Amino acid sequence: MKIETKVEKFNEPLYLESGRLLEKFEIIYETYGELNEDKSNVIVICHALSGSHHAAGRYADEAKPGWWDKFIGDGKAIDTTKYFVICSNNIGSSYGSTNPMSIDPSTKKEYRLKFPVLAISDIVKAQMKLYKRLGISNAVAVIGGSMGGMQALCYAIEYPTFAKEIIALATTAYTRPWAIAFNKIGIEAIRHDPIFKNGNYAKDDLKALGLPGLAIGRMAGLICYLSPNLFNKKFGRDYASTDGLYELFGRFEVEKYLEYNAYSFPKYFDPLSYLYICKTMNIFDAGRNKDKIEDSFDKVQANLHLIAFSDDMLFFPEEMEEIRDIMVKLGRENQVTYKLIQSQSGHDSFLVEVEKFENHVREILKDK
Numbered sequence: 288m289k290i291e292t293k294v295e296k297f298n299e300p301l302y303l304e305s306g307r308l309l310e311k312f313e314i315i316y317e318t319y320g321e322l323n324e325d326k327s328n329v330i331v332i333c334h335a336l337s338g339s340h341h342a343a344g345r346y347a348d349e350a351k352p353g354w355w356d357k358f359i360g361d362g363k364a365i366d367t368t369k370y371f372v373i374c375s376n377n378i379g380s381s382y383g384s385t386n387p388m389s390i391d392p393s394t395k396k397e398y399r400l401k402f403p404v405l406a407i408s409d410i411v412k413a414q415m416k417l418y419k420r421l422g423i424s425n426a427v428a429v430i431g432g433s434m435g436g437m438q439a440l441c442y443a444i445e446y447p448t449f450a451k452e453i454i455a456l457a458t459t460a461y462t463r464p465w466a467i468a469f470n471k472i473g474i475e476a477i478r479h480d481p482i483f484k485n486g487n488y489a490k491d492d493l494k495a496l497g498l499p500g501l502a503i504g505r506m507a508g509l510i511c512y513l514s515p516n517l518f519n520k521k522f523g524r525d526y527a528s529t530d531g532l533y534e535l536f537g538r539f540e541v542e543k544y545l546e547y548n549a550y551s552f553p554k555y556f557d558p559l560s561y562l563y564i565c566k567t568m569n570i571f572d573a574g575r576n577k578d579k580i581e582d583s584f585d586k587v588q589a590n591l592h593l594i595a596f597s598d599d600m601l602f603f604p605e606e607m608e609e610i611r612d613i614m615v616k617l618g619r620e621n622q623v624t625y626k627l628i629q630s631q632s633g634h635d636s637f638l639v640e641v642e643k644f645e646n647h648v649r650e651i652l653k654d655k
């Protein structure tokens with residue numbers, strides 16, 4: 288599979304939902320496969336909170352491949368021998384697209400806390416500018432999970448003729464207090480971390496010390512991304528063999544797991560990006576600026592495919608069923624499908640249990 292990483296720079300303003308703007312911006316993205324002559328074989332992949340444009344394939348120096356490598360590749364459900372797949376890094380995220388640590392052209396300094404709050408619609412608007420630059424005016428499908436699913440819904444509502452198929456996994460039409468509450472742990476922990484210095488942290492401090500506040504936020508995140516059953520199966524009440532049972536800070540395996548994954552997170556993810564992305568997810572509401580959410584979904588022209596996971600404790604299956612019910616209420620039952628996957632990995636099942644939904648996606652994409 289051919290992987291290419293590219294950057295597009297836009298010396299034009301991006302007008303944001305908030306009324307603010309980014310004077311200029313850039314997007315880093317990866318593509319897989321070949322664009323056909325009439326540019327009609329595009330599939331757009333949207334990533335979640337800590338994901339990146341590196342969705343598939345493996346570079347020579349990498350221990351692990353891209354985050355959806357099981358799903359995207361030659362002969363895989365998103366078949367790169369057939370489709371030209373694009374995954375761009377969301378603006379706001381710290382993997383290379385414009386983000387809070389980018390230079391603000393008006394001050395020539397990093398934006399940091401002066402970066403504007405972004406909405407999902409801003410991220411999608413920026414991506415649409417990328418496709419226009421590439422001469423791409425429509426896609427076979429837009430596919431994303433979690434925050435990527437929010438983007439997929441946004442495409443369906445705000446760019447109704449862009450994609451024929453919208454596949455949204457493990458997501459919601461509007462973020463509920465339960466999810467906002469989990470994010471709050473991270474937001475508070477980061478803000479009160481002395482290394483954070485109200486966003487003016489020294490980059491070297493971060494490299495040397497990590498940011499414990501971000502690690503605590505990730506720990507809260509990991510709990511709601513996984514599930515009680517997964518924890519029971521994975522760890523049981525096993526105790527770390529290196530630790531003493533009567534040592535105060537001796538750890539159960541589950542604690543060791545959380546520590547490992549949480550404290551490694553600040554090594555590759557920026558705390559300001561984390562704060563801004565949490566805000567973007569928290570304020571997502573597909574019904575914003577409409578009298579009722581039905582008015583938003585009434586605009587959808589694509590086929591909308593919803594894939595929920597039975598043990599998702601961040602965006603519960605009921606939240607996806609609600610979208611299905613709205614479409615049915617609107618008389619669009621022929622335009623919506625809903626599939627509930629019996630999952631065992633919680634919200635992150637969309638990342639790890641690909642074998643349970645890949646055939647469903649193959650079926651959706653068949654002959655398209």
Ligand SMILES: CC(=O)SCCNC(=O)CCNC(=O)[C@H](O)C(C)(C)COP(=O)(O)OP(=O)(O)OC[C@H]1O[C@@H](n2cnc3c(N)ncnc32)[C@H](O)[C@@H]1OP(=O)(O)O
Pocket residue numbers: 333334335336337338339354435509540541543544545547548635638639
């Ligand atoms: C679109 C996107 O969202 S992309 C972003 C996806 N990435 C993330 O969410 C980042 C966090 N990663 C994870 O939570 C997981 O890797 C998942 C959910 C993506 C995948 O889960 P799994 O494949 O089941 O991996 P698992 O949870 O077993 O292991 C994750 C890590 O914990 C380690 N680990 C597992 N058990 C233990 C334990 N008892 N103690 C300490 N560490 C442990 C593993 O060795 C692995 O380490 P590594 O990343 O250095 O290889």
Ligand SMILES: N[C@@H](CCO)C(=O)O
Pocket residue numbers: 335336337338433434512635
């Ligand atoms: N675990 C994924 C999904 C969170 O919604 C991430 O970190 O992006």
